[in-house]
Amino acid sequence: MKRTVKILSLCLILCLLVPTLAACGEGKTIVSIEDKTLSANVYQFMLSRMKGTLGYYGYDIENESFWKTIVTADGVTYDDYFCATILAEATNYVIADYLFDKEGLTLSDAEMAAVDELLAAYVKRAGSKTALNAELKEYGVNYNMLKDIYVLESKIAALKAHKWGENGEKISGETKDKYLNDNYVCFKQIFLATYYYVTDLDRFGDTVYYTDEKHTAIAYDKENGVTRLDEFGKESRDKLGDVEYYTEDGKIAYDKVNGVVGYVKDKNGDHVIEYYSDEEQGKIYDKAVEYAEKCDADVATFEEYLSLYGEGESDGHIYLVKSAGYYAAQNDAVAYFDDMAEQLSDMKVGECAVFESDYGYHVLARYENQSGAYDDEENKDVFAGFYDDITSYLFEQTCGEYKSQVVIDPDVVEDSPRMKDVAANVLY
DSSP, X not given: OOOOOOOOOHHHHHHHHOXXXXXXXXXXXXXXXXXXXXXXXXXXXXHHHHHHHHHHTTOOTTOHHHHXXXXXXXXXXXXXXXXXXXXXXXXXXXXXXXXXXXXTOOOOHHHHHHHHHHHHHHHHHHSSHHHHHHHHGGGTOOHHHHHXXXXXXXHHHHHHHHHHOTTSTTSOHHHXXXXXXXXXXXXXXXXXXXXXXXXXXXXXXXXXEESSTTOOSBOBOTTTOBOOXXXXXXXXXXTTSOBOOBOTTSSBOBOTTTSEEOBOBOTTSOBOEEEOOHHHHHHHHHHHHHHXXXXXXXXXXXXXXXXXXXXXXXXXXXXXXXXXXXXTTTOGGGTHHHHHHHHHHTSOTTOEEEEXXXXXXXXXXXXXXXTTGGGOGGGTTTTTTHHHHHHHXXXXXXXXXXXXXXXXXHHHHHHSOOTTTSOOXXXX
């Protein structure tokens, strides 16, 4: 599956770092703030983690040409971008370590025990601490360094919980709503499909209705239909052995109220679809344009048209993430949401427009974001990661306030391995 990543300007990332020459012990410290330091070894370890993640998501990390690929207008390569990204993350790590002490926090015995238990499991799996160190050497660290990294990451988690709550409960409603408005767009849509689901057809060309999803038997309208006799004077039966019922015009009488439409499915259990002809699709487009023109800046009219479409064809309030590449990074099938979100972001509240996807025409109406939408049960799938995202955002903002105090040694950065050269780490 194709995956994409969100690329920021390398210049922007580096501006956040404030790379100033540091006096560092033995030339191994790459980032520091006051007495808090982070070594080049840990930086290499963090690079190896990111490389492993990219490989997991299908990027061609073993191909030299991948790392040389230019991904921004200012000539940044994948290797440049991810090295800068990890250096920025390393900066946040050391700032968080500093803030942890500044806030007077300590890790509990249980939190320290969890780190020890995890490391003990690694030692057991490797066979010995010596064997584990041999594995970790490939990523630039050893047992003690790995423990320090896990302790630091526990501190970061504890700092976030202290400032914003385990599940964001300390974040104010005003802050959450601002994040909602900055990062999400709300709309409703009338969806006019340019395809249809293929169904089983009977000998008269009509869609077959079954008694259940497994197509165990045909659902006949026994109350209004009539039976017929075959050439032997017996009631006509279908291929499953059940008595057939007919309408007055001689077709099969189906129970369309209680029956299940006989959709054709592929080997994966997905609906088989076919597209309407170009002429039919043209008519569907004309209808979409008509709706958009009549409903533009007229929410009441849009709501009237919306009521004409049943469940599954149109939706209530929908939220999309504004960030470019967000949906493409998840699944190619929903990548068009990126373009839809971009179009909606350019629309004013109350405006209507037509959006075309591979599936049909979407008559979009931009709505105001609803305060507290992230806590509504009906939106739980859309906002599943909302509190993790806003906490990470607030953490980044907080770290940003201390970036001017951070010291980065450019010589150590220069001497450190590039991401293209480190081993891919998916274990630690």
